[in-house]
Amino acid sequence: MRTVLWGSLRAHSRRYVTAVTAIVMSVAFMVAVNALSGSARDGLRSDVVAQYAGADLVVDTSADDSRTLDRLVDQIRAVDGVEGAVVNRLGFVEVEARSARQLMSVGTVAADRDLRWQEVTDGVAPQRPREALMAASSAKRYDVALGDTVRVFGQRGPVEVAITGFTTSPGGTLGSTVYVSEQVGSRLGDVLTADDVSVRVADTTAAATGKALRSAVGADRSERPVADREAWVDSAVAEATNDVDILQRMVLVFAAISAFVGTLVIASTITTVLAQRRRELALLRCVGATRRQIVRSLRLESLALGVAASTVGVLVGWGLGHATVAALRAWTAGISFGAVSLSPLGVGLPFALGVLVAVGATVLPARRIGRLTPLEALRPHETTGLSGGAGRIRVALGTVLVSVGGAGLVLGTGDLIPVGLAGGMTSFLGVVVLAPLLVPALLRLVGPVVGRSGVSGRLAADNVVRNPRRTASTATSLLIGVTLITMVVIGTASLRGSIDRDLDASYALDVGVVAAGGPLAEGVGDRVDGVDGVDSVATLPGGEVEMDGHRVLALEVSPAAARIVHGDTVVPGPGELVIGEELSTALDLSYGESARLRTTFGELDLRPRGGGSLGEVVLVGPGVLDELGVAAEPRAVWARGEGGAPEEQVMADTATVARSAGADVAGSMVQRTWIGLQLDVMLAVVVGLLAVAVLIAVVGMTGTLSLSILERSRENALLRALGLSRGGLRRTLAGEALLMAGVGAVLGTTLGGAYAWLGVRALTEGLVDDVAFSVPWLQVAIVLAATTATGLIASVVPARRATRVSPAKGIAML
Secondary structure, three states: OHHHHHHHHHHOOHHHHHHHHHHHHHHHHHHHHHHHHHHHHHHHHHHHHHHOOOOOEEEEOOOOOHHHHHHHHHHHHHOOOEEEEEEEEEEEEEEEEOOEEEEEEEEEEOOOOOOOOOOEEEEOOOOOOOEEEEEHHHHHHOOOOOOOEEEEEEOOEEEEEEEEEEEOOOOOOOOOOEEEEHHHHHHOHHHOEEEEEEEEEOHHHHHHHHHHHHHHHOOOOOOOOEEEHHHHHHHHHHHHHHHHHHHHHHHHHHHHHHHHHHHHHHHHHHHHHHHHOHHHHHHHHHOOOOHHHHHHHHHHHHHHHHHHHHHHHHHHHHHHHHHHHHHHHHHOOOOOOOOOOOOHHHHHHHHHHHHHHHHHHHHHHHHHHHOOOHHHHHOOOOOOOOOOHHHHHHHHHHHHHHHHHHHHHHHOOHHHHHHHHHHHHHHHHHHHHHHHHHHHHHHHHHHHHHHOOOHHHHHHHHHHHHOHHHHHHHHHHHHHHHHHHHHHHHHHHHHHHHHHHHHHHHOOOOEEEEOOOOOOOOOHHHHHHOOOOEEEEEEEEEEEEEEOOEEEEEEEOOHHHHOOOOOOOOOOOOOEEEEOHHHHHHHOOOOOOOEEEEEOOEEEEEEEEEOOOOOOEEEEOOOHHHHOOOOOEEEEEEEEEOOOOOHHHHHHHHHHHHHHOOOEEEOOHHHHHHHHHHHHHHHHHHHHHHHHHHHHHHHHHHHHHHHHHHOOHHHHHHHHHOOOOHHHHHHHHHHHHHHHHHHHHHHHHHHHHHHHHHHHHHHHOOOOOOOOOOOOHHHHHHHHHHHHHHHHHHHHHHHHHHHHOOHHHHHHOO
């Protein structure tokens, strides 16, 4: 049987291409993910090690507030043998650079050179308290030069610091955008948190100093009050790599999807290939091979395929890991990557899964073929039905899988997303189990439409329902690909639409100039309109009114102004009042069902609601100021940015115009663009990861359809012998491919839409309100057309090959 085994592998190697490709892609994906995460983890560790390289001991200060921290640091420095100590502060703080205020990460830089870990790449390290470092990549982004002054906003107001040097991009646990001195960090207050203090001690008294330090800070302050550098780094890396591990687990979720799709494709392909080899295997039984030998030979054959394909997959994944890390090193800033390495588990698990999938896909087909007698296998076996006990078991099993999986999909939201993922796979497996019943039923409904086209159409309509297993095998591959593609297309559109509505609600205004002290000077609107990157502007009239005992600026939103903002969330409706986020924060406003606007000439009750970043203003509808007797004057200019405009520069130039006019700048163009960019990147990553699974499914789709046509060489030859022309045979095969592709596309689109809605619901639970189901009909239509075209194209080569075989030769084929 060893000779038969290797002979079979050589003879049928082309038929196994689809299965081998699916295994290689699935294994390579998982190996590459493990290689990438391992490199990111090693890079992060090297950053943390560098940040604490000068410290001998580290004191945990996470439980201390700013009032006790200074006293604690004084105690540390007073210990005999302590040569230096620096508080490592970190936080996200508003920083104004070139007139544009942004939320940036701010840390501290040590005056002690031995404890200063930042590497200055340009300029010099800070020498005075009001000097600071800035990450070179951020300085380039915000157009900050050496010597420029930035303002850092703390609890006691802004602090101006001069940028004296640039450092490498942030990384590790202490990496930041701006690094201020210890004195400035202390002055900023609790906006910066101090998790630890790096301590440098004399080498000759290290042990004694450590003991004295532990006694000075109090052993009961926390679980780890004082630790040596190595122990602290290990702990910090364990906490920091949690994000890497989360990312790895998220990516491995998509690897699991790819493996699941690959399993279905491999099983479908191997089932089809073994069905084609029925007569060959029957001949082996006739010449003396036992059932056990046949089954063992098939299992060894699949084992050899699995081992070979998994080995190639590991090598491809290793190469992809190296290529990905090299690309990320060149394209990203702020993330360090170590050497690409693979753990035994990172290689062994994907390899084992690839082999198990290949062997497991052979179990049922091999048992089915092993139970056949030689004479039974030599008979034509092309009208397999699904009646009787096997059909009832299939219906029951498929129904249970769909029901259990559907329940998991419904429940899999929030923290139970893994339940939803498992439910999706289970329910889809149920659909695959029911496919031999479901697909032929749908084909019987649409078959008569194709049958009206003539003899070839009638033959195609009859052929696709004669062998439900073969038809279902082909349609399932189509179904997998279309379901995944449709799920991605509809899910992305729905998620993007929901997020855009939330962005419109929170960041409606790109940029604006607001004059709180009096009317705007003439020409301000034209100057804002002349800023590069501004698409359109609108001037808003306004005046001062009294609200809840405060004098506030009320702006009247005209139809022209309503066209400037994103969405309509800041446009007041009848009887409504919109309050800017800055005003609400400054006055600590909190209203119930109504707010009262009052002037000397009258008063009006309106329903208040928030409007995001609009400045210290309230917005009212047209005619409200007249009703209150206010003589409206130009008090604000709103502007909308062009698509792709440099948002920081637009904000900075608008701020220059505002300062010259004695006004304030408002808006959230930078935040909106930044959040939108992050979401676009996230969605692109998700689509890219799912594209691997889609590619596997498409490979299976074309391969299985081709194998299905090749399987019927004798049948096609018999049709030719009965008088069907070559052109008629090609039309028949094209009609069958069109029917199977069309049914698979429609069913896949329906399932993909359902999975997309449930998936978006699970991912946005508690994050995005009022998620709307959005169907991009043009893209869905393209998917349907492309799937149908793929089915037709996949039938071209086998059809040409079938028509070239003479009827007599085809009938004599094994």
